[in-house]
Amino acid sequence: MKKVAIGADIGGTNTAIGAVDRNGKVLFKTSIKTPQKSENPNGSEVISQKLLSEYISQLTDVINKAIETVKGINNDVEISGIGIGAPNGNYYSGSIEFAPNLPFVGIVNLVNLISGKFPNIPIIKLTNDANAAAIGEQIYGGAKEMKNFAMFTLGTGVGSGLVVNSELVYGHDGFAGECGHAMLVPNGRLCGCGAKGHLEAYCSASGMKRTAFELLAKYNTTDSPLSDKTFNEVDPKMIFDAAEAGDKIATEVFEITGAHLGMGLADIVHNLSPEAIFLFGGITAAGDLIFKPTVESMNEHLLPIFSKRNIQVLPSELPMGDAAIVGASALVFKEMEK
Amino acid sequence: MKKVAIGADIGGTNTAIGAVDRNGKVLFKTSIKTPQKSENPNGSEVISQKLLSEYISQLTDVINKAIETVKGINNDVEISGIGIGAPNGNYYSGSIEFAPNLPFVGIVNLVNLISGKFPNIPIIKLTNDANAAAIGEQIYGGAKEMKNFAMFTLGTGVGSGLVVNSELVYGHDGFAGECGHAMLVPNGRLCGCGAKGHLEAYCSASGMKRTAFELLAKYNTTDSPLSDKTFNEVDPKMIFDAAEAGDKIATEVFEITGAHLGMGLADIVHNLSPEAIFLFGGITAAGDLIFKPTVESMNEHLLPIFSKRNIQVLPSELPMGDAAIVGASALVFKEMEK
Numbered sequence: 215m216k217k218v219a220i221g222a223d224i225g226g227t228n229t230a231i232g233a234v235d236r237n238g239k240v241l242f243k244t245s246i247k248t249p250q251k252s253e254n255p256n257g258s259e260v261i262s263q264k265l266l267s268e269y270i271s272q273l274t275d276v277i278n279k280a281i282e283t284v285k286g287i288n289n290d291v292e293i294s295g296i297g298i299g300a301p302n303g304n305y306y307s308g309s310i311e312f313a314p315n316l317p318f319v320g321i322v323n324l325v326n327l328i329s330g331k332f333p334n335i336p337i338i339k340l341t342n343d344a345n346a347a348a349i350g351e352q353i354y355g356g357a358k359e360m361k362n363f364a365m366f367t368l369g370t371g372v373g374s375g376l377v378v379n380s381e382l383v384y385g386h387d388g389f390a391g392e393c394g395h396a397m398l399v400p401n402g403r404l405c406g407c408g409a410k411g412h413l414e415a416y417c418s419a420s421g422m423k424r425t426a427f428e429l430l431a432k433y434n435t436t437d438s439p440l441s442d443k444t445f446n447e448v449d450p451k452m453i454f455d456a457a458e459a460g461d462k463i464a465t466e467v468f469e470i471t472g473a474h475l476g477m478g479l480a481d482i483v484h485n486l487s488p489e490a491i492f493l494f495g496g497i498t499a500a501g502d503l504i505f506k507p508t509v510e511s512m513n514e515h516l517l518p519i520f521s522k523r524n525i526q527v528l529p530s531e532l533p534m535g536d537a538a539i540v541g542a543s544a545l546v547f548k549e550m551e552k
Numbered sequence: 553m554k555k556v557a558i559g560a561d562i563g564g565t566n567t568a569i570g571a572v573d574r575n576g577k578v579l580f581k582t583s584i585k586t587p588q589k590s591e592n593p594n595g596s597e598v599i600s601q602k603l604l605s606e607y608i609s610q611l612t613d614v615i616n617k618a619i620e621t622v623k624g625i626n627n628d629v630e631i632s633g634i635g636i637g638a639p640n641g642n643y644y645s646g647s648i649e650f651a652p653n654l655p656f657v658g659i660v661n662l663v664n665l666i667s668g669k670f671p672n673i674p675i676i677k678l679t680n681d682a683n684a685a686a687i688g689e690q691i692y693g694g695a696k697e698m699k700n701f702a703m704f705t706l707g708t709g710v711g712s713g714l715v716v717n718s719e720l721v722y723g724h725d726g727f728a729g730e731c732g733h734a735m736l737v738p739n740g741r742l743c744g745c746g747a748k749g750h751l752e753a754y755c756s757a758s759g760m761k762r763t764a765f766e767l768l769a770k771y772n773t774t775d776s777p778l779s780d781k782t783f784n785e786v787d788p789k790m791i792f793d794a795a796e797a798g799d800k801i802a803t804e805v806f807e808i809t810g811a812h813l814g815m816g817l818a819d820i821v822h823n824l825s826p827e828a829i830f831l832f833g834g835i836t837a838a839g840d841l842i843f844k845p846t847v848e849s850m851n852e853h854l855l856p857i858f859s860k861r862n863i864q865v866l867p868s869e870l871p872m873g874d875a876a877i878v879g880a881s882a883l884v885f886k887e888m889e890k
Contacts, residue, residue, distance in 0.1 A: 302857065312857065362724040376823060378716050378723075385716075385825025386700040389857055392822040397815040397853050399738055407855045477735040484730040485714060485823055487723025515735050517745045519640065519650065519727055 215292040217550075218284050220277055221543030223343060224248055224300040226315050226370075231276045232539035233284045236547060238354030240536045242283045246272050254317035262319040266327075274331040295337025296328060297545030299346035299538060304388035308340050339545040343367070343538060345382055345391055347530070348375025349548045350541035351492050355531035362488045365530065366393065366479070368495035371406065372414040372421075378486060382548075394418070396478045416474035422497075423448045425467045438463040454500050468503045475504075476511025479527065483512065483520050494530035494537065505529075553630040555888075556622050558615055559881030561681060562586055562638040564653050564708075569614045570877035571622045574885060576692030578874045580621045584610050592655035600657040604665075612669040633675025634666060635883030637684035637876060642726035646678050677883040681705070681876060683720055683729055685868070686713025687886045688879035689830050693869035700826045703868065704731065704817075706833035709744065710752040710759075716824060720886075732756070734816045754812035760835075761786045763805045776801040792838050806841045813842075814849025817865065821850065821858050832868035832875065843867075 218241065223230045225248060232243035249269050254261040277296065285291050302313040308325025310318065325340050332338065341349075348365035351357040357365075361380045367373040372394030376383040383390045394414040395407060402411030403424065415421050426440050426448060435441055439456045440448060440463055456464035479491050497504055505527060513521040532540055556579065561568045563586060570581035587607050592599040615634065622629050640651040646663025648656065663678050670676065679687075686703035689695040695703075699718045705711040710732030714721040721728045732752040733745060740749030741762065753759050764778050764786060773779055777794045778786060778801055794802035817829050835842055843865060851859040870878055 362728075378721055379719060381717060383716055383824060386698075386827040387825055387861065390700075390823060390825035392825075392855055392858075395822045395853075395855050396819050397734075397736060400736065400811075400815065409853050409855070411853075473738075477738065481734050481819060482823070484733045485728060485820070486721060487725055487728035487730075489724040515733075515747050515749075517730055517733050517747070520730075523725065 216288060216290055217294045217547075218291050219294050219543040219546035220280055220296040221539040221541070221545075222273065222277070222296065222298045223346070223538030223542050224298065224310075224316075225343075225538065226301075229273065230539050231273070231280055232536065232543065233280045234540055234543035238350070238533075238540050238544075240533075240539060241287065242280050243536065243539055244276055244279065246276055249317050251315055251317050254319075257319050259319050262317060265317050266322060270327050270331070273328070277332070293335060294550060295335055295339065295546035296332065297346065297542040298324060298328070298338075298340045299343040299542040299545075300324065300340060301342060302389075303340045303342045305339065305341040305345070305382075305384050306388040308338075310340070337546050337549045339549055341382075341384075341545060342373065342391075343541065344373025345375040345384075346541035346545055347373075347494055347532060347537060348377055348391075349382060350532050350537065350544040351530055352377060352380075353544040353547045354540060356492060356528055357490070360489045362486060364393070364482050364486065364488050364491045366475075366491065366493050368417060368475075368493060368497045370419055372418050376482070376486060377488075393478060393482060396481055398474055398477050413474060413478040417471050417478070419450050421474075422450050422453055422467055422471050425470050426453055426463060429463045429466055433463070435463055440464060450497055454497075454503070457500070457503055465503070468500065469507045471497075472504055472507025473511040476508045476513075477515050479508065479512040479525075480515035483516055483525050487520070488525070490526035490528050492528050492530045494532060496534070498529040553628055554626060555632045555885075556629050557632050557881040557884035558618055558634040559877040559879070559883075560611065560615070560634065560636045561684070561876030561880050562636065562648075562654075563681075563876065564639075567611065568877050569611070569618055570874065570881065571618045572878055572881035576688070576871075576878050576882075578871075578877060579625065580618050581874065581877055582614055582617065584614055587655050589653055589655050592657075595657050597657050600655060603655050604660060608665050608669070611666070615670070631673060632888060633673055633677065633884035634670065635684065635880040636662060636666070636676075636678045637681040637880040637883075638662065638678060639680060640727075641678045641680045643677065643679040643683070643720075643722050644726040646676075648678070675884050675887045677887055679720070679722075679883060680711065680729075681879065682711025683713040683722075684879035684883055685711075685832055685870060685875060686715055686729075687720060688870050688875065688882040689868055690715060690718075691882040691885045692878060694830060694866055695828070698827045700824060702731070702820050702824065702826050702829045704813075704829065704831050706755060706813075706831060706835045708757055710756050714820070714824060715826075731816060731820060734819055736812055736815050751812060751816040755809055755816070757788050760788050760791055760805055760809050763808050764791055764801060767801045767804055767808075771801070773801055778802060788835055792835075792841070795838070795841055803841070806838060807845045809835075810842055810845025811849040814846045814851075815853050817846065817850040817863075818853035821854055821863050825858070826863070828864035828866050830866050830868045832870060834872070836867040
């Protein structure tokens with residue numbers, strides 16, 4: 215029997231669902247809308263329940279469709295399990311807990327709800343998307359042979375997943391691995407979480423934009439391609455294109471982003487001494503523009519015993535477009551190894 | 553048979569050796585001089601070998617004396633093993649590797665050397681002192697029931713030991729758990745390791761002294777008890793005594809030290825989500841003076857999901873004077889659980 219896992223990733227806008235084989239090949243994929251916070255602006259319990267029940271019903275339908283489709287292609291398929299990546303997803307409890315960007319109130323035990331719909335599927339597991347990406351790297355990607363590594367996901371926010379002695383670190387309560395909230399700058403930039411000076415406020419997509427606007431203000435630059443863009447217009451792709459075209463502001467944005475990211479990576483090296491740190495996200499396409507200042511800063515902030523070792527900082531080998539599905543599905547194959 | 557472990561802690565000045573039972577009771581203790589860096593200022597291989605061979609010979613003698621003494625007290629004693637805490641001690645290799653404050657050159661495989669002298673002792677293990685303290689807390693102290701916790705040792709330097717899923721984190725190469733070198737302040741104070749802005753530069757004994765002198769300079773204070781002390785005179789005890797007497801400078805030193813330490817603890821919570829963080833060292837005797845600003849700063853820098861949880865920050869339960877011996881001996885009992 216060919217083993218196939220269902221992966222579901224609950225994003226802020228859409229929920230991606232796919233069927234993935236043991237080699238990380240996506241056999242089927244689709245998506246549904248994720249219910250929006252704006253549909254339950256006052257946090258009503260009643261509306262939360264209604265939205266949840268509709269959502270679970272839709273999720274069940276598309277998972278069934280995924281299963282039917284892969285079994286239609288190949289009769290000899292066994293569905294090994296369902297892996298789910300979700301914001302504030304707790305591996306231990308199987309719950310989404312107090313997710314700030316979802317309309318569901320309090321604690322939602324998603325694994326129980328899905329198990330109720332798929333009683334014959336042996337493995338149903340939940341974690342957050344960055345942890346799922348780390349497990350994806352271990353099961354399908356560049357960390358197959360590694361026992362100790364870290365994964366940083368750079369996007370709207372900065373997430374991370376930490377692997378120690380081959381196991382993902384969930385910590386006491388299931389919420390470990392939030393390295394995006396590493397303290398970098400005392401009384402620094404306001405982070406989305408409400409605290410100040412966290413890595414995410416410097417190295418996320420909006421962090422890069424904030425750096426660009428600080429630099430425009432600092433140098434009073436009128437001739438950068440970024441000088442004619444509004445704060446709401448600028449995104450990392452624009453900054454990348456400007457840097458590629460030789461723009462000084464954009465180039466310095468990458469240098470500053472790398473300098474901050476490198477400090478965060480140094481902290482991880484000091485704490486966990488990993489074999490490698492993987493970076494995931496659109497920004498890694500910038501290659502040396504981001505990797506070079508990141509590695510330089512990491513080494514500058516390391517104890518000599520570590521900086522001598524040349525810790526590998528590598529781009530993730532997960533497929534960019536399908537990484538969320540692939541990462542979530544990896545939860546199932548990881549569980550089968552236990 | 554009563555199981556007894558030998559613990560040896562190689563400090564910068566002295567090496568403490570003791571015999572410890574499974575309850576952490578010290579049955580015998582003594583010490584010898586640690587060879588000094590100044591005895592081999594140019595890093596000669598020949599002198600290194602000579603000093604090492606003399607040192608191993610002395611260490612063997614006192615370990616034998618410890619064994620004879622405890623067997624003399626109680627005939628029904630079994631020596632379960634020897635645990636050693638040493639700077640740059642690598643658990644995996646059993647070696648002291650490039651220790652900057654010892655006169656030994658390069659890599660010294662201490663476990664092999666000691667095993668050669670004690671072929672019948674089944675367990676001989678080495679790690680650094682902070683890792684040993686963490687294992688001591690787990691075997692004898694406040695972390696007996698905990699699977700995920702961290703230990704910070706605050707002294708001349710700041711060390712740490714991290715426990716994830718009940719196991720000490722050694723990382724890829726044996727050198728994990730160097731949280732004293734967490735990045736806190738970009739381009740901040742020079743750390744002893746050569747990098748800038750590390751936690752140790754703010755929260756070690758000399759870090760507190762540096763803060764005191766910065767504050768004297770900032771406020772131009774002439775009436776603090778610290779105003780009449782030289783830089784080389786001031787130590788944390790003096791700062792503590794001044795704070796207890798109501799001195800504003802000394803009180804602010806504790807606040808600033810706690811503010812920095814709290815940022816470092818927040819990083820650990822974000823990374824590992826431990827049940828508790830233990831603090832070890834003379835400074836913990838200051839009680840609320842240091843714990844209160846530390847916990848406040850930690851919570852201020854945490855994601856709401858963690859700050860709601862009231863992570864415990866606790867004083868170590870290891871016996872202050874004997875902690876080094878007790879911690880090292882715990883390595884043996886920890887190994888027996890595997």
